Amino acid sequence: xxxxxxxxxxxxxxxxxxxxxxxxxxxxxxxxxxxxxxxxxxxxxxxxxxxxxxxxxxxxxxxxxxxxxxxxxxxxxxxxxxxxxxxxxxxxxxxxxxxxxxxxxxxxxxxxxxxxxxxxxxxxxxxxxxxxxxxxxxxxxxxxxxxxxxxxxxxxxxxxxxxxxxxxxxxxxxxxxxxxxxxxxxxxxxxxxxxxxxxxxxxxxxxxxxxxxxxxxxxxxxxxxxxxxxxxxxxxxxxxxxxxxxxxxxxxxxxxxxxxxxxx
Numbered sequence: 001x002x003x004x005x006x007x008x009x010x011x012x013x014x015x016x017x018x019x020x021x022x023x024x025x026x027x028x029x030x031x032x033x034x035x036x037x038x039x040x041x042x043x044x045x046x047x048x049x050x051x052x053x054x055x056x057x058x059x060x061x062x063x064x065x066x067x068x069x070x071x072x073x074x075x076x077x078x079x080x081x082x083x084x085x086x087x088x089x090x091x092x093x094x095x096x097x098x099x100x101x102x103x104x105x106x107x108x109x110x111x112x113x114x115x116x117x118x119x120x121x122x123x124x125x126x127x128x129x130x131x132x133x134x135x136x137x138x139x140x141x142x143x144x145x146x147x148x149x150x151x152x153x154x155x156x157x158x159x160x161x162x163x164x165x166x167x168x169x170x171x172x173x174x175x176x177x178x179x180x181x182x183x184x185x186x187x188x189x190x191x192x193x194x195x196x197x198x199x200x201x202x203x204x205x206x207x208x209x210x211x212x213x214x215x216x217x218x219x220x221x222x223x224x225x226x227x228x229x230x231x232x233x234x235x236x237x238x239x240x241x242x243x244x245x246x247x248x249x250x251x252x253x254x255x256x257x258x259x260x261x262x263x264x
Contacts, residue, residue, distance in 0.1 A: 013049075019038075020041075020049060021053075021058070023038040024068055028084055029062075031064050032050060053066075086106075089252075095247070096241070103226070104118075104226060105225045106118040107142075107223055107225075109139060109152075112140075113136040114142055114223070118133060119133055137196055138166065138196075141195045143190040143191055145204075145223075146180065146191075147189065147225075148206060150181050150190065161174055166195065167194055169195045188242065192204070200227055201230040201233030203225060203226050203233075204225035204241075207248040207249055224245065
């Protein structure tokens, strides 16, 4: 059999990639067989392209399923809001924003940076927090980033050194950052004391999705935070944040990508 099926053979590699992205975006997530069925591409072609697209972060793999990857989210693809995790998290993010009245973020980790997946909140303070959906910030400077780094290995931390300084409060010492990450692991949340944006403080924590036992599958999909004027960084916000974490994690107990996985 040729690499591509006789009927509807795409004329170029870009066309094949486009077929795969359209199929995954429409379905939400697909296995190798699912991509083959929807695109008409041969198994060898599909497998090779899926590996390459995963390597370039155009796709992300959980078990045997593929979903849109972080590079596409950063470019503002509509998949950002159709992603199953986002849809399940949004009601609780809205609840958290209403409960506190402050800026609420959801973000994911991309290398040494956190990338903002959602930002909720309005009013005067919104303009003092110049974050936007799809924007990157060094993970070690933010509460969402620190939370996500805390679930990575020590080797991962070493791989993203050295640590840049954004404000006078930014911690850049490798030793100090490792100590802080250890504290985040113990207490379950992270604190940003004006380290990313002057005069803005945040509490952050991870929110998890179910995962299989594959070494290539991640358990933590994102992190959420509450951001306030630094002078108003009050520990009474932490129980509300952790209640939101619990709500989201409960909604993620069944990962549809795993439940529908096959033996590809």
